[in-house]
Amino acid sequence: MKILGIETSCDETAAAIVENGNIIHSNCIYSQISKHKPFGGVVPEIASRNHVIKLPEIINSALDKSKMTYSNIDAIAVTYGPGLASSLVVGYSAAKALSLRLDIPLIGVNHHIGHLYSVFMKEELNDINRYFPMLSLMVSGGDTSIVLIKNFGDFHVVGRTIDDAAGEALDKAAAILNLGYPGGPIIQKISEKGNVNAIKFPRGLSNKNRGRWLYDYDKDLCFSFSGLKTSLLTHVKKTQTDNNNYEIKDIAASFQQAIIDSLTNRMENSLNKFNVKSFSCAGGVSLNKPLRDSLNELSKKRNIPLLLSPPALCTDNAAMIAGVAYEMLNNRYLNTPNDVSPSLRLQSWF
Numbered sequence: 427m428k429i430l431g432i433e434t435s436c437d438e439t440a441a442a443i444v445e446n447g448n449i450i451h452s453n454c455i456y457s458q459i460s461k462h463k464p465f466g467g468v469v470p471e472i473a474s475r476n477h478v479i480k481l482p483e484i485i486n487s488a489l490d491k492s493k494m495t496y497s498n499i500d501a502i503a504v505t506y507g508p509g510l511a512s513s514l515v516v517g518y519s520a521a522k523a524l525s526l527r528l529d530i531p532l533i534g535v536n537h538h539i540g541h542l543y544s545v546f547m548k549e550e551l552n553d554i555n556r557y558f559p560m561l562s563l564m565v566s567g568g569d570t571s572i573v574l575i576k577n578f579g580d581f582h583v584v585g586r587t588i589d590d591a592a593g594e595a596l597d598k599a600a601a602i603l604n605l606g607y608p609g610g611p612i613i614q615k616i617s618e619k620g621n622v623n624a625i626k627f628p629r630g631l632s633n634k635n636r637g638r639w640l641y642d643y644d645k646d647l648c649f650s651f652s653g654l655k656t657s658l659l660t661h662v663k664k665t666q667t668d669n670n671n672y673e674i675k676d677i678a679a680s681f682q683q684a685i686i687d688s689l690t691n692r693m694e695n696s697l698n699k700f701n702v703k704s705f706s707c708a709g710g711v712s713l714n715k716p717l718r719d720s721l722n723e724l725s726k727k728r729n730i731p732l733l734l735s736p737p738a739l740c741t742d743n744a745a746m747i748a749g750v751a752y753e754m755l756n757n758r759y760l761n762t763p764n765d766v767s768p769s770l771r772l773q774s775w776f
């Protein structure tokens with residue numbers, strides 16, 4: 427079964443053709459980073475207008491690269507949430523129009539499930555059941571959570587950030603340090619020559635007894651990055667007024683390490699709590715090399731296999747959306763939403 431996937435949830439305009447869940451015939455992405463860079467973050471109206479301009483061309487490229495025409499496509503998969511409403515509607519409207527015109531099914535896919543699925547795309551799909559139950563660390567610009575996956579389609583969020591997402595924290599830190607956008611890759615590059623122990627930044631929620639805990643999740647599986655961001659701001663202001671020469675590379679490396687330590691520590695806590703056969707990490711921040719190294723060490727220490735997405739599938743893409751749609755059809759879970767759902771939550775299929 428060949429599925430055309432469409433993804434426009436934020437600032438990537440993407441289309442892909444995937445056969446039977448993991449044979450990627452094409453995976454075309456137009457990144458709008460240069461359009462948003464001058465503003466230090468994604469501007470929704472600029473994002474949606476660029477989706478309108480670029481999406482037809484990107485869909486045509488996906489067909490051309492896979493040497494297919496619309497007549498070869500069996501279904502259309504589209505991200506319908508979560509994401510920016512004005513961006514989601516562009517991809518959704520195009521997908522709905524194509525499905526009506528071609529008279530083939532339209533499948534609405536949750537963007538987060540796309541990230542969770544991306545780690546399986548280089549695997550033999552008949553064989554993925556051996557990885558379940560699995561814990562997955564979702565780290566993107568908009569979300570940071572730990573998900574227990576009992577079977578693919580049976581998702582339970584067991585921990586999450588109570589404020590910023592990890593990618594958001596990296597993007598904001600880069601803005602504070604005047605390094606540009608998006609922050610994650612820039613901070614990773616600058617940190618290569620920095621000292622991770624130069625500044626003792628806080629690890630969010632590490633003090634078990636501090637404050638009242640009002641959330642439904644286990645505190646040991648949750649994240650907080652807003653205190654870390656404030657600590658960075660205070661540090662930068664203080665060193666500027668003290669006229670100290672501070673080394674950006676050391677600040678960046680120490681900041682990045684604080685995030686990696688929090689993510690790895692929470693992943694380890696969740697491995698202590700749940701008896702799983704594997705764990706994974708997905709989303710844009712999972713591209714981060716020191717984070718991948720740290721999770722690989724955890725995998726060795728605990729003797730539990732770790733699954734990571736290939737780099738091309740870590741950030742937003744449409745191949746993962748088409749892949750999920752195939753799994754949904756396989757599980758007889760037909761989801762044809764009438765509209766986009768910007769605040770869509772992770773829901774199980776069964």
Ligand code: KG4
Pocket residue numbers: 436565566567568569592593594596597608609610611614709710711712713714715740741742
């Ligand atoms: O998954 P994604 O493409 O978009 C969302 O769905 O949010 O993730 C984007 C996030 C951004 O915050 C970006 O700074 C971060 O991923 N990112 C990285 C790296 N590459 C992208 N963070 C750390 N290290 C990287 N190499």
